[in-house]
Amino acid sequence: MEYSFDDIRKKFTVVKESFGKVNILLLGKTGVGKSTLINAFFQEDLAETGIGRPVTQNVREYTKEDSFLRLFDTKGMELKDYKTILQGLKELITSRNTENEADHIHLAWFCIQCESKRVEDAELNLINELAERIPVVVILTQCLSRKVADQLEEVVLHGAPSVKKVVRVLARDYETDLGVHRAFGLDTLEEVSEQLIPEAFRKAFVSAQKVSLKAKKNRADKVVLGAASTAAGVCAVPIPLSDAIAIAPIQISMLAGINLVMGLKSTDDFLKSLVMIAGGVGGATHVGRLVFSNIMKMIPGAGQIIGGIVSSTTAAAITTAMGEAYIAALVFMIASGIDLTPENIGNYFKKVLNKEIKD
Numbered sequence: 001m002e003y004s005f006d007d008i009r010k011k012f013t014v015v016k017e018s019f020g021k022v023n024i025l026l027l028g029k030t031g032v033g034k035s036t037l038i039n040a041f042f043q044e045d046l047a048e049t050g051i052g053r054p055v056t057q058n059v060r061e062y063t064k065e066d067s068f069l070r071l072f073d074t075k076g077m078e079l080k081d082y083k084t085i086l087q088g089l090k091e092l093i094t095s096r097n098t099e100n101e102a103d104h105i106h107l108a109w110f111c112i113q114c115e116s117k118r119v120e121d122a123e124l125n126l127i128n129e130l131a132e133r134i135p136v137v138v139i140l141t142q143c144l145s146r147k148v149a150d151q152l153e154e155v156v157l158h159g160a161p162s163v164k165k166v167v168r169v170l171a172r173d174y175e176t177d178l179g180v181h182r183a184f185g186l187d188t189l190e191e192v193s194e195q196l197i198p199e200a201f202r203k204a205f206v207s208a209q210k211v212s213l214k215a216k217k218n219r220a221d222k223v224v225l226g227a228a229s230t231a232a233g234v235c236a237v238p239i240p241l242s243d244a245i246a247i248a249p250i251q252i253s254m255l256a257g258i259n260l261v262m263g264l265k266s267t268d269d270f271l272k273s274l275v276m277i278a279g280g281v282g283g284a285t286h287v288g289r290l291v292f293s294n295i296m297k298m299i300p301g302a303g304q305i306i307g308g309i310v311s312s313t314t315a316a317a318i319t320t321a322m323g324e325a326y327i328a329a330l331v332f333m334i335a336s337g338i339d340l341t342p343e344n345i346g347n348y349f350k351k352v353l354n355k356e357i358k359d
């Protein structure tokens with residue numbers, strides 16, 4: 001039995017759909033740096049290029065078919081319209097608060113510009129009203145001075161105690177006559193936000209963000225853990241090695257999941273590299289056989305199972321070894337700025353298996 005390209009493509013689609021979309025509500029007065037933040041964090045110019053579907057008078061919804069992010073942006077918000085804005089936000093949150101968690105607003109980012117040196121009562125009221133309904137992170141944007149940020153943070157926490165977190169950010173390097181302030185804080189924003197999002201949508205969030213490779217790696221490790229336990233389940237009654245292809249679909253889904261978490265696009269080229277790599281279990285391809293024999297070498301006592309049977313422990317070990325090697329290869333490549341072409345991925349995957357690269 002072999003896996004066709006179409007089978008793999010279908011699996012990929014299923015895995016992708018299982019991620020869902022994370023819904024983020026973005027607020028803040030006009031000019032505070034919302035778009036700059038989104039562009040730096042997701043490297044997606046959703047709000048700039050898209051026209052956006054108006055959902056209330058002040059809120060527009062943006063997403064793209066292949067994006068894991070659905071953004072509700074209050075572009076050009078003016079506090080003189082405070083009452084209308086509040087009314088609209090309440091309606092938005094209520095209308096999406098269905099039985100389906102995928103509809104919910106999972107998180108709000110409320111941006112306040114640090115250099116404005118003040119927080120208005122209308123902002124505090126909005127934050128309070130929101131924080132009663134959904135998790136809110138207040139982001140102090142364009143943060144250039146610690147002293148100013150300390151003061152603002154105190155005002156926010158005092159005026160809106162139900163706020164979950166206040167995070168300081170400079171989304172892009174900022175040049176002054178005295179020198180350059182380096183961008184900072186996006187990784188903290190990632191950590192804090194990931195914690196506040198419901199578990200089921202964290203994968204989508206981590207996939208969509210582009211600021212923390214560590215977060216991607218951690219999330220990819222969880223994909224491997226899940227796949228290993230599924231593979232163990234399939235082999236709860238040990239199966240002959242010749243039937244080990246039974247766990248190949250699990251591994252294909254796992255590699256697809258890793259690809260998506262790491263932010264690789266699901267082009268046909270990548271699917272082909274998955275076929276090559278995942279072919280390992282059944283030894284369906286030349287590269288596959290190589291991968292398989294190398295993975296076997298990595299597992300203590302695996303020699304005994306050649307020609308024998310695969311127990312749940314071995315199935316889990318094979319799956320884990322494959323997944324971890326694949327993650328190590330991708331992390332190495334991304335961190336070193338190596339192009340993520342299918343050929344390169346195949347090569348670096350082999351390098352990891354041959355222990356030419358350590359993670």
Ligand SMILES: Nc1nc2c(ncn2[C@@H]2O[C@H](COP(=O)(O)OP(=O)(O)OP(=O)(O)O)[C@@H](O)[C@H]2O)c(=O)[nH]1
Nearest residue numbers: 030031032033034035036075076170171172173174
């Ligand atoms: N260097 C630097 N400039 C920033 C940063 N954040 C915002 N800016 C600048 O501030 C200006 C306003 O930022 P935007 O991101 O457009 O603000 P916005 O909140 O999206 O504004 P509206 O869409 O009108 O609501 C732009 O000129 C940005 O380049 C930052 O972190 N670093």
Ligand SMILES: [Mg+2]
Nearest residue numbers: 034035075076
């Ligand atoms: Mg904007």
